Amino acid sequence: MTLYLNEAEVGQLLTMDLALEAVEVAHRAHATGRAIDVPRQRTRTPTSALHILQGALLDEGVIGYKAYTTSREANRFLVHLFDVADGRPLAVLAADALGMMRTGAAGGLAARCLARPESAVAGVFGAGWQAQSQIAALCRVRPIERVKLYCRDEERRRAGAADFSRRFGIEVVPAASAEETVRGSDIVVTITSSSRPVFDGAWLEEGAHVTAAGSNSLIRQEIDETAVRRAGLVGVDSRATALREAGDLLPALEKGRLQEGQLAELGELLAGMRPGRSDPRQITLFESQGMVIQDLALAVRLVAKARQQRLGVELPY
16 A cells, blocks of 8 residues: 655654765765656746656665645645556655755765865855755764854844754854855855855855755856856766756856866765865865655655554555
């Protein structure tokens, strides 16, 4: 029978450690040809849009897809798992929290590969739902002591800082400006829906690492050409997806200042197939667009835990 897990049940089972483990397995599989990932496809109407990502994890024995809709009313997310051997439906999971955690995990793994080991100060652009998982993952992979949080809405900035301080037991402070957020930060994270760069790349310190996680379409751009140009290493979750959706990289790619072959995939970095940071002073950049194999790997583990704990309901498929 096919298991269905709702958001509450998924949230009961989710941990950042589980997400980090699942996403690492997925990217290593992708680097070694044991995963299939099809870049996002979109269907748009005047009032809503449907987004579909599909793929397979051969060693996990699953094929599946993530479908989500966006509209002014709400965004809704579902992951569907099938048996890779015979196509039998295995599970359907509500995937809002799942997607948030796997996105944070990808950023955390990139920081583990690329940020200096002693990185203790992070500047984060965005104070919402997704910023939560980015901070959680950074705290698992680097000795983060202080986070500077910035968004345009001062009230949300203060509320987010207070919430994250309580949630993670570290100092999270509302930054007064974008420049203050970047200056002095070992790691800079952007997780916004901005269509324009949120900071000046000239503000980045030598040795800083940047994770840009909000630009998953060509009309979005969170970082400027200066930041891209200063990066001695540019990492992506998938070259194929980055070339279709990385609005941050498009200007440099179009002008020939960045080539496809220069983009190091996260799986290649994790597996040691491509070198990571080469110098403590080097600026590194990770562009995160999201891959369905991240969702599938985490979903497989959640379903296994749910069956052990007898959570969810069986669907009459």
